[in-house]
Amino acid sequence: MSGITIQGVSRRFGSVLAVDNVDLTIEQGEFFTLLGPSGCGKTTLLRMIAGFCELDSGEIRFGEHRIDRLSAHRRDIGMVFQNYAVFPNLTVAGNVAYGLKARRIQADEESRRVDEALALVQLAGYGARKPHELSGGQLQRVAIARALVIRPQVLLFDEPLSNLDARLRVSMRAEIRGLQKSLGITAIYVTHDQEEAMSVSDRIALMNAGRLEQVGLPVDIYRHPVSRFAAEFMGTTNLVKATELGLAAPVWVSLRPEALRFAEEAPAGWQRFAATIVRLEMLGPLTRLDATLANGTLIRMATLDAPHSAPTVGTVVSLAFDTARLTVVP
Ligand SMILES: Nc1ncnc2c1ncn2[C@@H]1O[C@H](COP(=O)(O)OP(=O)(O)OP(=O)(O)O)[C@@H](O)[C@H]1O
Numbered sequence: 119m120s121g122i123t124i125q126g127v128s129r130r131f132g133s134v135l136a137v138d139n140v141d142l143t144i145e146q147g148e149f150f151t152l153l154g155p156s157g158c159g160k161t162t163l164l165r166m167i168a169g170f171c172e173l174d175s176g177e178i179r180f181g182e183h184r185i186d187r188l189s190a191h192r193r194d195i196g197m198v199f200q201n202y203a204v205f206p207n208l209t210v211a212g213n214v215a216y217g218l219k220a221r222r223i224q225a226d227e228e229s230r231r232v233d234e235a236l237a238l239v240q241l242a243g244y245g246a247r248k249p250h251e252l253s254g255g256q257l258q259r260v261a262i263a264r265a266l267v268i269r270p271q272v273l274l275f276d277e278p279l280s281n282l283d284a285r286l287r288v289s290m291r292a293e294i295r296g297l298q299k300s301l302g303i304t305a306i307y308v309t310h311d312q313e314e315a316m317s318v319s320d321r322i323a324l325m326n327a328g329r330l331e332q333v334g335l336p337v338d339i340y341r342h343p344v345s346r347f348a349a350e351f352m353g354t355t356n357l358v359k360a361t362e363l364g365l366a367a368p369v370w371v372s373l374r375p376e377a378l379r380f381a382e383e384a385p386a387g388w389q390r391f392a393a394t395i396v397r398l399e400m401l402g403p404l405t406r407l408d409a410t411l412a413n414g415t416l417i418r419m420a421t422l423d424a425p426h427s428a429p430t431v432g433t434v435v436s437l438a439f440d441t442a443r444l445t446v447v448p
């Protein structure tokens with residue numbers, strides 16, 4: 119196989135066009151993420167790739183091979199769901215072996231592959247336990263082992279970390295990314311969390327109402343959003359008219375909070391403007407600052423570590439930014 123091609127794929131549910139004429143190419147071995155708000159069609163598109171949802175139109179290919187009319191178990195795919203879908207009455211080993219049952223594999227080969235899959239997810243020795251004896255993170259690892267045991271060419275993840283606490287989400291996402299890279303499997307990962315998407319993905323497709331809003335490297339979508347929707351969905355930003363920042367062009371721009379500095383700490387040549395501080399928030403490594411322009415427009419700024427001068431609420435300060443960090447948005 120060499121990559122996945124999705125061409126003109128659409129799916130409607132009643133009056134809702136859940137997936138609207140999507141074209142995508144995913145490279146072999148790539149970690150590719152479908153990102154977007156609730157209801158934008160991420161799960162529907164993933165289920166069409168997996169074989170759990172029929173296409174109204176379009177084609178899906180693995181390499182040269184058209185797969186959108188094959189049944190799910192013939193597509194060579196492992197899938198990991200949000201709610202683990204682990205069977206409570208089976209042992210850990212039984213759950214992992216479940217994926218092999220339909221494949222008529224000999225008992226000794228089966229137990230070897232189950233052990234191998236459990237070792238891959240750091241659960242060697244847990245085979246005899248029951249699911250209720252495991253933590254949430256361990257349960258999700260069982261679900262990943264069950265997807266891996268069939269040695270699929272493609273791994274699909276639908277919000278696999280959303281039932282875990284914040285700390286565990288951060289360590290598990292690194293684990294999933296590391297595992298995928300070491301196995302060289304193509305992964306398609308669904309999330310609505312833009313930070314999670316940026317941390318794990320080679321590329322991201324940002325979806326909006328069934329369509330692809332922007333496809334690209336995480337850094338490019340963050341730095342060069344093509345629309346207001348993309349600018350706002352990828353993190354906090356200032357969407358303002360350039361003229362409000364003292365520039366001549368009558369266009370709307372996106373300027374990220376961390377691109378702003380206090381003028382006295384900024385290089386000469388950066389664009390400067392005056393603003394009144396209305397709120398300061400010290401978050402340990404990060405200080406957040408809200409300021410308003412003369413016309414009342416809110417400007418959000420974030421700096422690593424505290425600024426050298428100690429600004430206070432109510433003072434007028436001069437802020438600065440590099441115009442190269444502005445993105446014009448339609
Ligand atoms: N089986 C179904 N029957 C009817 N409508 C559906 C069905 N599945 C999805 N939809 C609708 O299609 C749209 C896309 O749903 P989908 O589950 O793909 O969104 P999502 O991006 O995965 O959202 P979330 O982040 O909330 O999981 C929604 O409007 C949803 O209500």
Ligand SMILES: [Mg+2]
Pocket residue numbers: 160161162
């Ligand atoms: Mg979903």
